[in-house]
Amino acid sequence: xxxxxxxxxxxxRAAKLRETGAGDAQGAPDRVLPVxxxxxxxxxxxxxxxxxxxxxxxxTGLRVLLGRADGLLVEAADISAWVPPxxxxxxxxxxxxxxxxxxxxxxRMRFAELRGVMTQLSPLGAEIAATAKAIxxxxxxxxxxxxxxxxSAAVQRGWQRKCPxxxxxxxxxxxPVVIMLVTRGNSVLLGRSPAWPQGMFSLxxxxxxxxxxxxxxxxxxxxxxxxxxxxxxxxxxCQPWPYPSSLMIGCAAEALSExxxxxxxxxxxxxxxxxxxxxxxxxGTHPDIRAPRKGAxxxxxxxxxxxxxxx
Ligand SMILES: [Zn+2]
Numbered sequence: 001x002x003x004x005x006x007x008x009x010x011x012x013r014a015a016k017l018r019e020t021g022a023g024d025a026q027g028a029p030d031r032v033l034p035v036x037x038x039x040x041x042x043x044x045x046x047x048x049x050x051x052x053x054x055x056x057x058x059x060t061g062l063r064v065l066l067g068r069a070d071g072l073l074v075e076a077a078d079i080s081a082w083v084p085p086x087x088x089x090x091x092x093x094x095x096x097x098x099x100x101x102x103x104x105x106x107x108r109m110r111f112a113e114l115r116g117v118m119t120q121l122s123p124l125g126a127e128i129a130a131t132a133k134a135i136x137x138x139x140x141x142x143x144x145x146x147x148x149x150x151x152s153a154a155v156q157r158g159w160q161r162k163c164p165x166x167x168x169x170x171x172x173x174x175x176p177v178v179i180m181l182v183t184r185g186n187s188v189l190l191g192r193s194p195a196w197p198q199g200m201f202s203l204x205x206x207x208x209x210x211x212x213x214x215x216x217x218x219x220x221x222x223x224x225x226x227x228x229x230x231x232x233x234x235x236x237x238c239q240p241w242p243y244p245s246s247l248m249i250g251c252a253a254e255a256l257s258e259x260x261x262x263x264x265x266x267x268x269x270x271x272x273x274x275x276x277x278x279x280x281x282x283x284g285t286h287p288d289i290r291a292p293r294k295g296a297x298x299x300x301x302x303x304x305x306x307x308x309x310x311x
Contacts, residue, residue, distance in 0.1 A: 005295035006130040006240045009123035013067040018156040022063060022075070027157070029065070030072035032057055033128065034079045035136050036100060037090075039111040040129040045120040047129060048109045049074065056104050064135050064158030066128055076132035076158075078139070084111075114242070119295040127240075134242035135159070138172045141244070146170065177246045178217045179205035181236070181301045181310070182228065184255040188278065188305060189228060190289070191270035199290035201269075203298045205248070218253050226270045227261030230254065236310065239297040248297045252310060278306050 020027030031049035034041045034056055041048030050056060052075075060077040067074060084100040090113075091098060099110040114129055121129060135158060145152045145163035152161040152170060161170040180203055182189035190201040206221035208214070215233040222230050231254045239248040260270050273281070273289065280286040282303065292299030304310050 004239045004297050004300050005118035006126050009127040011067050011127045018159050029075040032075045032077050033132055034077050035132050036111040037080045038133050038137055039113060041109060042112055043109050047125045056102055062139055062154055066131055069124055078136050130240050130242045134245050135172050137244045173245055175246050176208040177205055177248050179203050179248050179250050180218050180253045181305055182222055182253045182255050184258055187272040187274050190273050191267045194268040201289045214249055218251050225263050225266045229256040231256045250297050250301050275306060
């Protein structure tokens, strides 16, 4: 059975040590994960965890204490200021498969897009990488105090920012997104966004709004995007999704109506897909829908629905 990447590994986040400094014996890291522009360092199919004295880390920016993994205290280090050879720079595309190799590291180690390796990492490695990507991304986009506009500074080993001018504390954000397995009888509702690669369809999803319950967000999003009305909603599973800071909340939703009225600003197409068709999708034999990407919660929910494990 396929699992949910970033689905959790009981990483000990060692939150009590956030009061310590990296220089304290108690809080000093044993290993450091360099992250270049959101890409973790990889060593084969594992994370590239370096000893703190490694020269790659000599000019790093922000450090964040991630927690204790296999008895070792692990920090993330932002090395985004490093400039790789021009040929290795990422291209702007839906999924960028380029890899960046640092001259001070062996060739098997490289920086790569997390989406390409998330299913190969161990659950612990995936949780560490997702946490590092999400929180370093938050620091990069929240440099200035939203109360007074002054530049704020990281405190609590990277888990807060504090404004030196007005004293406001800022906390890392997580953005809840509902993702819905909408079913009616023997069929499930799939949609596709205009920017997606050809043949890619997925479950409907959307950001929750302030003041809204999970159930209400599911009903609103489905009705806005397709006109389909929703009855019962229940929670199934969730997935931290650090692109840049989402929490995907997977729900089962029973449709009360079938006719589809597309919102063309949100979706290019939406359709009901039967279990028989979905079996072809997973086998790779469907004429116009390709198999879901491995590791994402949409594929996990669809596979379990197809196998009858959600009832
Ligand atoms: Zn301020």
